[in-house]
Amino acid sequence: MTLELSTPSGVVGAVPTAPAVEDVPARSRVPFLRSPGLRTNGTRLLRQSIGLILVVGIWQLGARDWLGATTPAPTEVVAAGWDLIKTGELWTHLAASGRRVAIGLAVGIGIGAVLGALAGLFKVAEDLVNAPVQVLRMMPAVALVPVFIIWFGIGDSFKIALIIVAPIFPIYLNVVAGIRGVDQKLIEAAESLELSRFELIRYVVLPGALPQIFVGLRQALGIGWLVLVVAEMQTTPVGLGFLMNDAKEYLRTDQIFLVLVIYAFLGLATDFAVRLLERRFLSWRNGFEGR
């Protein structure tokens, strides 16, 4: 806070000697000081957690009772998780599922980004790529399951293939929209600065499209986990889906809920990762952040 105090006094001192061109000398907005202080950060965190704590509390109270006789309490779910951690089973399943999602998303997002960039930058590519992508987009991933099983068998390759296909579309659509949404006036300014084609893309088009691309990234990651569930519901010897099916066989509702909670946490974690990326790459934006 010392910075905030010293800045206005510095400005006041500078006014008489400042060149005549200074139009708003009193302006002392230091962007770094806009982030809330530690104390407000703490209360904010508390506020954000209250909702979740309430939900878990109500769940604990209602389990095995008015939430249904077969509904396990959070404590039971934690216990089930602890058992699986002790035997090391949980890691095996998590690793298998994580690997499928990681490969599938990496390839799918890559394909979507390349197709989107081509279609966004070149009219020819758009004409060629857009129609087939739009047709494929309308097919739900679930409906592709039988075809993909016939093509790839019921092993890992089928599951990964399914996870590859799903995120292509949100990434593609948002990359195209992002590129096309870049302000034409900025493109023109860049032309007047005689940027090379590479510089134009690197310093104008890509950063201009980035906010929209992040929207696509969020959707893609969400869809990735979703399709994983669908894929692993088919015959699976290892993975979170197997854990779920196995628990269903033996009526282990605590394990079923455990898998649901794990899915939720994984989704939350990926969303958090995207937020970190946004904070890093979109720090120049000063849009409305709520009051």
Next chain:
Amino acid sequence: MGATEHAAIADAATAHGVVVRGAGRVFDGRTVLADVDLTIAPGEFVALLGASGSGKSTLLRGIGGLDRGFTGRIDAPAAKAIVFQEHRLMPWLSVWRNVALGLRGGNIRERALTALDEVGLGAKSDAWPSTLSGGEAQRTALARGLVREPDLLLLDEPFGALDALTRLNAQRLVARLWETHRPATLLVTHDVEEAVLLADRALILRDGRIAEEIVVDLPRPRRVTDPEFVALRSRLLAGLGVGDGGPIRATTEDQEYTHV
């Protein structure tokens, strides 16, 4: 076009000035510019005036190479910079990186910082453009143009969106920068006072061609209260088809007479 005239034009162009001959521009069958002849000598400051929609900005964009749909011939130096009415800074690049964008050669950061110092914004070099005031953003745009050491500076109503006080300061800054760097300068404006304040020559664009030329032969720095300044302003206003506010002055004079 005679051989000697052609040679003269070529000379002027190679000497970092602007030569426009018979330039025309048609948008969807509507002729905006019909037959424009315009010469800007190296280091000369020319103001281009005209009513809204007269094609001032179109002509500037043609000279700046942003509009390739022109007929006729336009010779302009390769080293040119444009400052637009909106600052057009990249919001995702810090102020100095905006100034440095597209710069070639070494010491890019130092050159950008020097240019920013020159417009009085050295302290803002690491700020985001969105934190700048309108005047600061426009000065950054000026620095971005000047850092390229252009032979031709094109100003497309650069002060149009600024408030009156900020505009005065920005005009003074442009006058100072022009005297230091001496690029050939074309200022598109609808502000008659601004034209007389800054330019060596003021041109009026009407019906798709340069209809009038008024040489502003006043010593710098110029004062708006100077009688010669006032006379030139009146001439330009008349050229634009606007009375120079005569009726108001006439009534005050009438009142004075009645008092006497």
